[in-house]
Amino acid sequence: MTSNEIATIVDDEAKSLEISRAAGLSKLHEHTRAKAEAFEYAEFVTSTGMCPDIFRGKPKDATVAILRGAMLGFDPDASLEALFVIHGKVGMYARAKYAVAMSRGATMYEVEASDASVTWAGTKPGDDQVQSVTWTIERAQKAKYTSNQKYQTNPQQMLRAKCQSELADLLTPGALLGLIDEVDRDVRPPVKVKSERIRTGTSGLGDALGINTDDVPDVSGHASVEMATKDQLATIHASFQSKEEGLAYLTDVVGREIASTQDLTRDEAAKVVDELAKVNEPGNGGEPA
Incomplete structure (x- = not known):
């Protein structure tokens, strides 16, 4: 050379x-x-x-x-x-994951659905190989998701959301990389x-x-989030007779699924405490709606 x-x-x-x-x-x-x-x-x-x-x-x-x-x-x-x-991580709701996967060319469809089990299937963009995901009540219980009251009142909807979320992750991993599920429990405070x-x-x-x-x-x-204080959690815990009742109320007030009071941010807990204070005012019956 x-x-x-x-x-x-x-x-x-x-x-x-x-x-x-x-x-x-x-x-x-x-x-x-x-x-x-x-x-x-x-x-x-x-x-x-x-x-x-x-x-x-x-x-x-x-x-x-x-x-x-x-x-x-x-x-x-x-x-x-x-x-x-939440907890320093970005998450996406199941319905949005479904929309992203479909917009990327994936196919997703429901195979069967009941209150005990839901199955979804689909294919990756440009691939005919079918992949399927099944969520059962037993699987949700094992993952400790069923503390959310909605698994008792509308189990099929909750299992469907889990199927959509998991299947979308499988079919379009590049687009959804790093996004947590709305009911992920294994995240840690930042x-x-x-x-x-x-x-x-x-x-x-x-x-x-x-x-x-x-x-x-x-x-x-x-993305740092201040979580609920001990005083806020103590007030919330003292307001309900059962865990299921409390989580259902928190989910309604906050506007997203709450699987544990530890998931509450400080601002969300403050909102809940304010709502509880209104409920306990004279003439309001003294019980959360």
């Missing part, structure tokens, strides 16, 4: 490295702009009555959901309806970290969130 050939190879490698570096910086700039725009919108929407309760007053959590939803094709408001942030300050003021939310990238933004530093 001549010196000219070696020089050409070195020059080509340097050019390739420079192209990769430029692409990486461009993606970083787009990411930063998108994060700022998402946070600007989140600050507004989380202060309104149109925001889901779990995000109200939490613009950083809403920012995480908006960014992750944008990567999946959701607009900001749809992202807040489809996703949630370690508190110092969040960076996000600059606001740029425009073009739509363009900023329409980034064409396979990378999910790393914004976990904004």
